[in-house]
Amino acid sequence: MIEIDQAKAVIEASSLCVNIKNNPILKSLNFRVKAGEIYALLGGNGAGKSTTLKTLLGFNAPSSGSVKVDGKEVLEALNHVRKKTAYLPESATLYTHLTARENVKYFLSLADIEKTDAEIDQAFDRVALQTKARDRHMQTYSKGMRQKTAIALALLREAPIFLLDEPTSGLDPVAIDEFNQLVRELASGGATILMVTHDVYGACQVADRIGLLRDGELVGEFSAPQDGQIETEEVHAAFAQRGAA
């Protein structure tokens, strides 16, 4: 695992404004995610969740304010940021004409990372991808299996920061439980996790903190108590009242 300074905020948006085609999408967004923390950005459709993620990945330039990952302005240190970040897209469509193993090897090679078959199998074991499916073309994979492959890829990249876009969307309850367990394991190992989601219950189950995003602005923040979960009812009420309006 790549070492990261635990004292500072690993992900930080300060007065972040992003315009897309002259439309303001993010309006003075402020949030910080510390090392080892699981932070969920919760919001309805059009709240600015995906724009936030894309800005953190360097696809959008801030029109004002700043966005930092590992203490560095994203666009000024794009290679550094992307090297330290494992991104899990909502619909992890990998190459269907390749097997899961071939896909993982292909993407790792893109990142100039070499892993043995045994190490790849270990990652597949962690995400509970069936052994017999690993060398089958992904054309036949369910969404859950594709998601597991993408998570395995993220694990193999050994990045200290995970950016997850609607990670449990389309997964069955068992797969969601397995995923949440994995995310907690990663965080306890020091990884910083930012997930964007519209799933109130899912977010409350796994996140240490939840930021409620509405119309490009953070309108509320909830923290989990020591050794406990964020109160779903409270977040749901706030989401229904303010978030999804």
Next chain:
Amino acid sequence: MSYMFKQLSREWRFMLRQKYLLVLLGCAILISGFSVQSGLNEIEQQQQTIERLTAADEADRIDAQHKHDEFGMLAYYTFHLTYSAPSDLAFAALGERDIYPWKHRIKMLAIEGQIYESDTQNAELTQAGKIDFLFVISALSPLIIILLFHDLFANERNSGRYDLLVTTAKSPWALWGARGAIRFIAIFLCLMLPFYVGAWVSGTSLAAIGLVSFYCFIYLAFWALLSVYWGRNASSAPKVASGLIGIWVLFAFITPILGDLTINKFVHSPKGGDIVFAQREAVNDAWDLPKEVTMDAFTATYPEWKDHVAMQSMFEWKWYYAFQQVGDQIAASMSQEYRDAAKKKYQLAGYASLLSPPLLLQRILTHLAETDAVAAFKYEQQVRDFHRELRLFHYPFLFAQGEFNKGELANMPSFEKFIIEQQDDRNTDSAQSTNK
């Protein structure tokens, strides 16, 4: 170096797993192979024709020399083969050899009519041309490149992989650079390999192979870069392909057609048939003109024979060949106008080709292969100059009326010797100018 090799090797293996790309590359090598084969066949046929005609020409001449003792009659029945041999690169770019004649059987009659006789054929029949390597590279390969490159980005965006790919790749070169480079190398090799085989069979010089490779590389790279640029921000591959095909139609068809129409509208030229007609009319009219009129016109060009034009009978061969000469003199201005217009059109087509990369490549490669209009003009002038040599050889026997010994026919100019002498003269001139 090893990092770059790793990226290229990964993308090579990745490309080999994509069936549609392999089918496309297979089509490219098949089409290119067919065009090279077709070009080699065409050139072989032309060479066989030259060999066959050379043998027949020699036999005919010997036969005429046996049959006829009178010099004028002998000159009348003796044909002389002229031809423009294809270069060792002509198989790849047949060029204008479809349109301009590359062989003639001429005799001592007026030459302009003999040169432009074939121009009275229906030129439209030759417009379809032949599928040669140059046609495949200049007209068809852009389509293959477009099919290979149009979805480079759009396909990844459309399937939701783009962000993952970009954020995972160590650098844009590791992904797009290597992927584009491998596709380009693959299509370049598929298109060029048949050419290299054809060049080896044809004995093409390494310099010519190098130049063709260079120009084709630049041309294919232009289309690849255009395709990449056009599709860089797109998420719909069909839209990218439609736009690029529109550009291809503009460059490959609309610009050349509009250029041709414009040039023909502004540059007027007599037809070859008009020259043939004018020259033949002059020759036919001469039978009815007083002989002095013909002889005066003849000696205006050849004053050295002015003391030998008096005739002893109603028909003498010197008068016959004199009015053939005068026929050429009458058609000369029209012939010059025709050539000037052809050169002007060629020059203007050069400007038009700057707006059409396919046309520009065709122009460059046909020039290298000596199959362009310039080579045709050069051959036409060689025929004219050779015919003048023939006249200079025949006139002393016709006008001086000295003893004619058939042994002197051994000194009669032949087109092959004439071309070699011209080449030697050029080499001497260039050696002298180098020494200076």
